[in-house]
Amino acid sequence: MLPIGDENERGHGPAFVSLAFIGLNVAVFLLLQGAGSTSGDDFTYGYSAVPFEITTGVDLVEPEEITIGGRPELVPQEPGPSPIWLTLLSSMFMHGGWLHIAGNLLFLWIFGDNVEHRIGHIPYLIFYLVAGVIASLAQILIDTDSIIPTLGASGAISGVLGAYLVMFPTNRVTVFMLRFPMQVPAIVAIGLWAVFQFINGIGAFAVTEETGGGVAYMAHIGGFVAGLVAGLVFRMVFREPRRPRGAPASAFG
Numbered sequence: 001m002l003p004i005g006d007e008n009e010r011g012h013g014p015a016f017v018s019l020a021f022i023g024l025n026v027a028v029f030l031l032l033q034g035a036g037s038t039s040g041d042d043f044t045y046g047y048s049a050v051p052f053e054i055t056t057g058v059d060l061v062e063p064e065e066i067t068i069g070g071r072p073e074l075v076p077q078e079p080g081p082s083p084i085w086l087t088l089l090s091s092m093f094m095h096g097g098w099l100h101i102a103g104n105l106l107f108l109w110i111f112g113d114n115v116e117h118r119i120g121h122i123p124y125l126i127f128y129l130v131a132g133v134i135a136s137l138a139q140i141l142i143d144t145d146s147i148i149p150t151l152g153a154s155g156a157i158s159g160v161l162g163a164y165l166v167m168f169p170t171n172r173v174t175v176f177m178l179r180f181p182m183q184v185p186a187i188v189a190i191g192l193w194a195v196f197q198f199i200n201g202i203g204a205f206a207v208t209e210e211t212g213g214g215v216a217y218m219a220h221i222g223g224f225v226a227g228l229v230a231g232l233v234f235r236m237v238f239r240e241p242r243r244p245r246g247a248p249a250s251a252f253g
Helices: 016-032 038-047 051-056 084-093 098-119 121-141 154-167 186-204 217-237
Strands: 002-008 064-068 071-075 172-177 180-185
Touching: 002 098, 016 084, 016 098, 016 121, 038 084, 051 084, 051 121, 084 121, 098 121, 098 154, 098 217, 121 154, 121 217, 154 186, 154 217, 172 186, 180 186, 186 217
Parallel strands: none
Antiparallel strands: 002 172, 064 071, 172 180
16 A cells, blocks of 8 residues: 555645755765765765664774674674764665655655644654654664664654654545555554554564564654654644634645
């Protein structure tokens, strides 16, 4: 199920922070990561979040050997920022490839503007960054000694999804399902996504450097739970504005 649009309240201007995050992610991927090519490896490995570096404060600068599938593999490491915990922030603006960044930014484009418009630009900026950091820490906690770099905006965007689910549960989301577009409530679209993350996240506890990793499901879960909690607070603090009688409820975008 792939979301392609959602129900938006009328009368709002551009979602400046979401647009800025989209632009920043694209700029980092193209200009600093070499659009996923090897030319950007130094930056990618240096500024990704490495659990061992975060938990020890030691910046790994030489390749480290691990065992994957019974075979030794070298994991590249490069000098990162000082202090090294800044990679918790830098890593959320980096991606591992075109599909990775395209999928993340599609979700941010669809769901981010509603949350930003409801709570305001500055609170949304802070919320997004905090959700991203919490997501990274959730992933780090399942294997604090791992030297495998983690990167991507999906943890922060999972936080946006959690807040959206609480604040706009009945919004209609347009999705592609079985090759056909259809509209479903946000609680269904995001709920199914969340179930998938939790099911796969259970298996993440068994994933170690010896078996190899992949999608950082625990980051998704951590960000999503943070978003749910934040959404409950936002729903109490930032009330839905009343619409004039007879005014159209929404538009799709």
